[in-house]
Amino acid sequence: MQKQCNCGELMNLKLRTVIFSGKVEIDNVPIYTCAICSHSEVIPEVKADLSGLIQELGDRPEKQSYLFNECNEWANILVEYKLVQKTAQSAQYKLEQMIEQRTNDLLDLYLLAQGLKDEVWLDSIRKRLLQIGAQMKN
Numbered sequence: 001m002q003k004q005c006n007c008g009e010l011m012n013l014k015l016r017t018v019i020f021s022g023k024v025e026i027d028n029v030p031i032y033t034c035a036i037c038s039h040s041e042v043i044p045e046v047k048a049d050l051s052g053l054i055q056e057l058g059d060r061p062e063k064q065s066y067l068f069n070e071c072n073e074w075a076n077i078l079v080e081y082k083l084v085q086k087t088a089q090s091a092q093y094k095l096e097q098m099i100e101q102r103t104n105d106l107l108d109l110y111l112l113a114q115g116l117k118d119e120v121w122l123d124s125i126r127k128r129l130l131q132i133g134a135q136m137k138n
């Protein structure tokens with residue numbers, strides 16, 4: 001999960017707090033940052049969700065804070081990844097593996113929800129799978 005900056009340097013992926021309208025704090029937003037020129041940008045995978053959240057807040061939001069990882073699966077995986085990295089025995093854990101594992105877990109849940117015919121649950125799992133770009137067969 002790296003991207004090349006306009007200046008040629010590789011950007012690092014970090015979880016940052018985004019402050020909107022000077023009032024709303026959105027924590028754990030995955031952002032690419034460049035150590036050389038300080039350029040930063042929200043990762044493309046979460047842009048739609050983040051702008052959706054900001055739209056919902058409207059023009060004059062109340063002072064409040066959000067955990068972006070609670071409404072976006074990418075942010076969720078990255079928060080878990082950061083926790084896993086802190087423990088020595090799983091230092092070799094790759095982000096790609098975590099995404100794959102999370103996708104598998106969600107697909108298992110999806111099958112379970114399908115069996116229970118729980119439409120609301122199905123929808124929320126479907127949304128999470130789409131957020132991490134999983135392909136689904138019907």
Ligand SMILES: [Zn+2]
Pocket residue numbers: 005006007008009034035036037038039
């Ligand atoms: Zn740069």
